[in-house]
Amino acid sequence: MKSPDSPSLDPFVAAVDVIGDAWTFLITREAFFGASKFDEFASGLKISSSRLAERLKHLVALGLFERKQYQASPPRFEYRFTSRGFGVYSIALSMIAWGQKWRSAESDVELVHASCGQPIVPKYVCRECGEEIRLEDLKWPPIIPRNQALADETSVRGWRKLPDVMSVATRKDPATEVLKVAGDRWSMLIMYGALQRAFRFREAHAKLGIAHNILSLRLKALVSEGLLEREDAGRQAPYRATQAGKDLLSSVLVTRTWALDHLVDADRPWNQIIHEPCGVDLRVDIQCTHCGEVITPQNVIPKLKS
Numbered sequence: 248m249k250s251p252d253s254p255s256l257d258p259f260v261a262a263v264d265v266i267g268d269a270w271t272f273l274i275t276r277e278a279f280f281g282a283s284k285f286d287e288f289a290s291g292l293k294i295s296s297s298r299l300a301e302r303l304k305h306l307v308a309l310g311l312f313e314r315k316q317y318q319a320s321p322p323r324f325e326y327r328f329t330s331r332g333f334g335v336y337s338i339a340l341s342m343i344a345w346g347q348k349w350r351s352a353e354s355d356v357e358l359v360h361a362s363c364g365q366p367i368v369p370k371y372v373c374r375e376c377g378e379e380i381r382l383e384d385l386k387w388p389p390i391i392p393r394n395q396a397l398a399d400e401t402s403v404r405g406w407r408k409l410p411d412v413m414s415v416a417t418r419k420d421p422a423t424e425v426l427k428v429a430g431d432r433w434s435m436l437i438m439y440g441a442l443q444r445a446f447r448f449r450e451a452h453a454k455l456g457i458a459h460n461i462l463s464l465r466l467k468a469l470v471s472e473g474l475l476e477r478e479d480a481g482r483q484a485p486y487r488a489t490q491a492g493k494d495l496l497s498s499v500l501v502t503r504t505w506a507l508d509h510l511v512d513a514d515r516p517w518n519q520i521i522h523e524p525c526g527v528d529l530r531v532d533i534q535c536t537h538c539g540e541v542i543t544p545q546n547v548i549p550k551l552k553s
């Protein structure tokens with residue numbers, strides 16, 4: 248896999264290749280709410296047993312969960328987060344915040360910061376200099392590399408956009424709003440590109456290596472969801488991110504930071520996003536707006552609303 252000639256890895260693309268599928272988030276979320284046994288996952292999701300079993304197996308293979316036997320006869324197993332898996336919840340936190348802001352989505356759950364007892368309102372800061380992240384302070388890598396799996400054997404096969412995330416999750420949560428609009432690999436990669444600059448259809452086609460018809464459908468959906476906009480509908484009119492689209496920056500950067508913390512091999516060069524105020528490759532921390540402490544998934548308390 249590793250060769251000196253291999254191109255720089257893009258951590259965001261690598262993360263999307265590993266976790267960019269709505270099921271990963273939905274199952275991870277159930278674990279965060281306390282599910283560890285098969286039936287507990289099954290009760291939070293409208294999913295067939297065979298698909299759930301297949302997904303859990305896959306999440307174990309990705310190193311997000313560990314599987315431990317808790318009963319000998321008949322054999323029963325439980326699934327517990329590894330630190331890599333726990334880290335995925337930071338991504339969900341950023342999606343929840345986006346859903347609350349842009350969709351004023353209802354939630355069955357309130358997330359409370361254990362340190363200060365306040366509901367979580369995240370603020371995204373540079374781990375190096377502590378400054379709040381602003382799009383205009385970032386220097387992006389030159390290109391989005393195409394078809395770049397971190398490790399082929401761990402990439403999720405059979406990407407697909409869920410027809411309606413709400414129909415598979417029994418819990419209401421604003422994060423599902425993000426999954427609904429951009430919860431598939433292509434939409435995530437398109438939005439990643441759009442954060443960097445406006446682009447034309449043929450550029451996205453050439454860079455992402457995505458089939459015309461699929462690209463066209465994804466772009467149409469992203470426009471109708473209000474994440475992308477165009478000045479006119481002509482073939483050459485560029486697509487650019489709307490303010491709602493630009494606000495996905497925090498989710499993108501948190502996802503990329505998760506990849507840097509948990510996935511990338513330090514020996515392999517990766518695409519850097521330079522935070523201009525400090526000149527360092529950006530890693531983002533989520534800070535509590537109320538008390539200023541860095542939020543870790545371990546000190547978030549999910550409170551189910553009755």
Ligand SMILES: [Zn+2]
Nearest residue numbers: 373376522525
């Ligand atoms: Zn900085």
Ligand SMILES: [Zn+2]
Nearest residue numbers: 360363535538
């Ligand atoms: Zn706090």
